Amino acid sequence: DQQVKQNSPSLSVQEGRISILNCDYTNSMFDYFLWYKKYPAEGPTFLISISSIKDKNEDGRFTVFLNKSAKHLSLHIVPSQPGDSAVYFCAASATGNTPLVFGKGTRLSVIA
Amino acid sequence: GAVVSQHPSRVICKSGTSVKIECRSLDFQATTMFWYRQFPKQSLMLMATSNEGSKATYEQGVEKDKFLINHASLTLSTLTVTSAHPEDSSFYICSARDPRRDMNTEAFFGQGTRLTVV
Numbered sequence: 001d002q003q004v005k006q007n008s009p010s011l012s013v014q015e016g017r018i019s020i021l022n023c024d025y026t027n028s029m030f031d032y033f034l035w036y037k038k039y040p041a042e043g044p045t046f047l048i049s050i051s052s053i054k055d056k057n058e059d060g061r062f063t064v065f066l067n068k069s070a071k072h073l074s075l076h077i078v079p080s081q082p083g084d085s086a087v088y089f090c091a092a093s094a095t096g097n098t099p100l101v102f103g104k105g106t107r108l109s110v111i112a
Numbered sequence: 113g114a115v116v117s118q119h120p121s122r123v124i125c126k127s128g129t130s131v132k133i134e135c136r137s138l139d140f141q142a143t144t145m146f147w148y149r150q151f152p153k154q155s156l157m158l159m160a161t162s163n164e165g166s167k168a169t170y171e172q173g174v175e176k177d178k179f180l181i182n183h184a185s186l187t188l189s190t191l192t193v194t195s196a197h198p199e200d201s202s203f204y205i206c207s208a209r210d211p212r213r214d215m216n217t218e219a220f221f222g223q224g225t226r227l228t229v230v
Binding site: 009032034041043044045046049089097099100101102103104105 | 116118121146148153154155156157158203205209211217218219220222223224226
């Protein structure tokens with residue numbers, strides 16, 4: 001049973017517009033959530049994270065929103081740039097040095 | 113920032129042979145490293161947790177005799193795919209957290225290893 005779900009396998013957005021990537025989770029023990037960006041044949045690179053005590057975290061063009069009651073988080077990228085085109089993975093972990101649990105990823109294509 | 117290095121990035125081997133993949137933490141000591149596997153267009157699936165100085169903890173369905181993990185030092189974990197078969201062809205990735213930071217932080221990933229068994 002998937003504990004972290006990214007229901008949209010792909011998303012296409014025009015350059016300059018907002019990209020919204022969604023993620024849902026089922027495990028109530030998760031208290032830390034992360035977004036990773038991944039290119040083919042490379043390891044994931046960390047993008048932004050949020051602790052369960054917050055509902056929003058912003059870093060430049062990237063903002064992550066967390067809705068604990070709905071067990072839902074989203075990543076907003078604005079404005080979107082062609083260089084943002086990649087696969088974005090949502091990940092979650094419980095407190096401590098526990099492994100990350102990943103969603104299946106969403107392939108974002110930003111069209112110039 | 114903390115860096116995790118993985119080697120080799122790509123390997124092609126014959127069926128029946130063994131392949132060793134190395135994962136190194138370059139500027140921090142990692143008592144725990146994680147090994148993932150990714151199939152095409154799929155998520156990163158945790159295979160095992162590598163513990164320095166003790167046995168690895170394998171996820172359900174992962175054959176411990178096939179995927180040998182050794183974490184002999186605080187900066188190196190190795191994954192050996194023994195008697196590899198074509199179905200073992202996949203993308204293998206390791207990760208670790210920097211213990212100098214809070215445990216509840218991002219994990220750093222290696223570059224990944226593309227294994228092709230022919």
